[in-house]
Amino acid sequence: MSMPLEVMRQLTEEQIAFVKRSGLKAEALEPGFVQLRMPLTGNQNHIGSMYAGALFTLAEIPGGALFLTSFDVQRFYPIIKEMNLRFRRPAKGDISVTARLSEEQIEQLQQQALSTGKAEFVLELQLTDDSAEVVAESRGVYQLRAR
Amino acid sequence: MSMPLEVMRQLTEEQIAFVKRSGLKAEALEPGFVQLRMPLTGNQNHIGSMYAGALFTLAEIPGGALFLTSFDVQRFYPIIKEMNLRFRRPAKGDISVTARLSEEQIEQLQQQALSTGKAEFVLELQLTDDSAEVVAESRGVYQLRAR
Numbered sequence: 001m002s003m004p005l006e007v008m009r010q011l012t013e014e015q016i017a018f019v020k021r022s023g024l025k026a027e028a029l030e031p032g033f034v035q036l037r038m039p040l041t042g043n044q045n046h047i048g049s050m051y052a053g054a055l056f057t058l059a060e061i062p063g064g065a066l067f068l069t070s071f072d073v074q075r076f077y078p079i080i081k082e083m084n085l086r087f088r089r090p091a092k093g094d095i096s097v098t099a100r101l102s103e104e105q106i107e108q109l110q111q112q113a114l115s116t117g118k119a120e121f122v123l124e125l126q127l128t129d130d131s132a133e134v135v136a137e138s139r140g141v142y143q144l145r146a147r
Numbered sequence: 148m149s150m151p152l153e154v155m156r157q158l159t160e161e162q163i164a165f166v167k168r169s170g171l172k173a174e175a176l177e178p179g180f181v182q183l184r185m186p187l188t189g190n191q192n193h194i195g196s197m198y199a200g201a202l203f204t205l206a207e208i209p210g211g212a213l214f215l216t217s218f219d220v221q222r223f224y225p226i227i228k229e230m231n232l233r234f235r236r237p238a239k240g241d242i243s244v245t246a247r248l249s250e251e252q253i254e255q256l257q258q259q260a261l262s263t264g265k266a267e268f269v270l271e272l273q274l275t276d277d278s279a280e281v282v283a284e285s286r287g288v289y290q291l292r293a294r
Contacts, residue, residue: 018198021168043165046211051165052227053204059208060199065219080199 005029008068011035012061020104022057027096028064032106034065040091049090050135057086059125059138062099066123069145070106075147076113082119082141091135097127113144120144152176155215159183159208170202173212179253181212182245187238196237197282203232206272209246212262213270214291217253222294223260228267229288230253238282242274260291267291 003011012026012034013019023042028035038056043054059079060083067078101109110121120143127136150158159173160166160183170189175182183205192199205214207230214225237293248256250270259266 016192016198018169018200022165022200029170045165047164047224047226051163052207052230053165053169053200056203056207056230057200060203064193077194079194080234081202082231082233083199084229086229087227 003068003073004124006050009046011068013064019057019061020131022054024057024061025039028098029065029069030100032066032103033098034069036061036065037094037096038093038098039088049092050095052085055091055095055136056083057076057096058095058097059083059085059092059128059136060140061069062097063081063121063123063140063142066101071110071144076110076144077147079143079145080140081143085119085141086107086137087135088137089133089135091127091129093129095127097125099123099125109144113146118143118145149178150220155212158215159212165285166204166208169201169212171208172203175245176212176216179213179248179250180216180245181209181216183208183212184241184243184245185240194237195241197234199232199234200243201233202238202274202283203277205242205244206230206232206275207211207285207287208289209244209272210268210270210289213246213248216249218257218291223257223291224294226290227287228290231286234282235284236280236282238274239275240276241275242282244272245280246270248271255290260293265290265292
C-alpha cells in the first residue's frame with residue numbers, strides 16, 4: 001500500500017505543472033512528516049525577494065505531500081478549502097517549510113473520512129529562511145475525501 | 148507621469164517570472180480598475196481543476212496592477228502583508244477577477260503614504276468562471292510605501 005519514495009517525490013514536485021515550474025523540492029517525505037524547499041531563483045518579485053505566489057505554493061503543497069506519505073491514496077484524495085498567509089519579512093533566499101501530522105491524527109482522519117465521506121485538517125506552518133527566520137506564516141484548511 | 152498601456156500590461160504579465168509562467172492576462176488596466184484572467188491550461192491540479200496557487204496569483208496581482216494604473220510608480224511601491232483565500236468550488240475553466248479603488252481612496256492613500264511613509268489598503272475580491280460562478284473569494288492586505 002505504501003508508495004515508493006521516488007514516486008512520492010515525483011508526484012510532489014512534478015504532478016502539478018504549476019508546482020513543477022516553481023522548482024519546489026521535496027527534501028523529506030515520511031509518514032506524518034514532510035519538508036519542502038522553494039528556490040529563490042526563478043521566483044523573484046518586483047523587488048528581488050520571493051514572490052508571494054511561490055510562498056503560497058510552498059505553504060500549500062505540504063497538505064498534498066502529507067496526504068501522499070500518510071494516507072491510502074487509493075481510497076482518499078485531498079482538497080484545500082481555505083488558506084491564510086501572513087507575510088512577515090522579505091524572503092531573500094531559498095525558503096523551507098516542515099509539516100507534521102501525528103499517527104493519532106492520521107488514524108482519526110481516515111476513520112472519519114471513511115464513515116462520513118470527508119474529514120477536515122488544519123496545517124499551521126512557518127516558512128523560514130536558511131537563518132531560521134520566519135518570512136511568512138500560513139494556516140491551511142484541507143479536507144480528506146473518500147473516493 | 149502616467150504609463151503607456153502596453154508598458155503596464157507588460158509589467159503586469161511579465162515582470163514577475165512566476166506570474167509570466169502562469170499565463171495570466173491583463174484584460175483591463177485603467178486608473179482605479181483592473182480585470183485579469185488566469186487560463187486553466189497549464190494550471191491544472193491533481194484533479195483537473197485550477198491549482199490553488201494559480202488562483203492565489205490571480206487574487207494577488209490586482210494589488211500590483213492597481214498600483215501601476217493608479218499611483219505614481221516613481222514615488223511609491225506596493226507590498227503584500229496578508230492574503231486569505233477561500234476556495235468555494237472547483238475552477239473548471241479560465242477564471243477572471245476585477246478589482247477597483249475609488250479616486251478618493253487613491254488620493255487618500257497617496258497622501259497618507261507621503262506623510263507617514265506607508266498606507267494600507269484591502270482588496271476583497273471574487274474569482275469567477277465564465278458563468279459568473281464564484282470559485283474563490285480573497286481578502287488581500289497591501290501596503291503602499293513611499294520610496
